[in-house]
Amino acid sequence: MIDLHYAPTPNGWKAAIMLEETGLAYRPILMRLSEGDQFTPEFLSISPNAKIPAIVDHTPDTVWGDGPVTVFESGALLLYLADKTGQFAPPKSDLRARKELMEWLFWQVGNQGPMAGQLSHFRNYAPEVDRDYGFKRYLGEYDRNLGVLESRLDGRDYILGDFSIADILAFPWAFIAKPLDASLEAFPRVADWRARIKERPAVQRAIDLHKSEQNRGQHRADNNTILFNQSAASLRPKTRDDDA
Ligand SMILES: N[C@@H](CCC(=O)N[C@@H](CS)C(=O)NCC(=O)O)C(=O)O
Missing domain, CATH: 3.40.30.10 (Glutaredoxin)
Known part of the structure; x- marks a missing residue:
């Protein structure tokens, strides 16, 4: 279990x-x-x-x-x-395929994921006065990463050819493009890829x-210190004095 x-x-x-x-x-x-x-x-x-x-x-x-x-x-x-x-x-013995898996895995967790996460922050949560610069910066980065994916999907149904964890990692942030004020219109291959993944029963569950x-x-x-104003102090166990 x-x-x-x-x-x-x-x-x-x-x-x-x-x-x-x-x-x-x-x-x-x-x-x-x-x-x-x-x-x-x-x-x-x-x-x-x-x-x-x-x-x-x-x-x-x-x-x-x-x-x-x-x-x-x-x-x-x-x-x-x-x-x-x-x-x-791909199996560990297939060195070239495994290297490609690592590239796309690190691309997602180091690029598409954090940029989309920051876009979501500025789009949905930032105080009005601080919103614009961050929103524009991360919308641009989100869009740039969609462009990277669009190129990669040229001649491929999925990021590595076959459906893999590279797709599972990248799908969720493309899935919510609309609520992030981004558009997939300029990225037809990404839009088709997103639709193919979305209709999988396991994905829907x-x-x-x-x-x-x-x-x-x-x-x-x-006004939300738990989710948005974190620092290293957030990781320290709370004492009674913290609440005083
Ligand atoms: N790099 C991490 C990112 C994980 C992440 O940002 N998780 C968010 C939810 S989408 C979270 O736990 N947020 C709680 C918080 O920031 O306190 C990963 O890929 O697992």
Whole structure:
């Protein structure tokens, strides 16, 4: 059994899609991010970056030795599950294909994901007075990354040719292009790729997981210290003095 620490967000969907696609048995544990569930000592011992998704695999393969395996960071998590199941990633013996997988995996977690995340922040949460510069900057970066994907999909149905964890990682942020005020109109290959992935039953099940929780915690950055004004101090266990 795998515990999935989850919230219905683009990064949460990545892990839920992978678990649904592989058919692994898992237990979703809903994390209320706007209430600070990510800062409990128990969760920080699994995910020291205090972000979802994260998993605890209570039945890892024997090569992992005794005890459960914890994984945080969506790219590492999907790679772990791909290797565990032998699904949605080229085999380790295919060096060139594996190198391409790593390139697109790192592209997603280092480029498309963070730029889209910042776009979402400035689009949805930034105080009016601070909004414009960040919004324009990250809308441009989001668009640029769509352009990267559009080129890559020339002659391919999926990022590596076959459907893989590279697609599962990149899909969620393209899925919500419209609510981010971005358009896929100039990117027909991305639009078709998005539609192909969206219609997969496992993807639909994942997107529906705890859907009713999706719009909780939609506060503006200026009055939400749990989600938006974090610093290293956010990671420290709370004492009574902090509340005084
Ligand atoms: N690089 C991380 C990003 C994860 C991330 O940003 N998760 C968000 C939800 S989409 C989160 O946990 N936010 C809680 C917070 O910022 O306190 C990954 O790919 O797993």
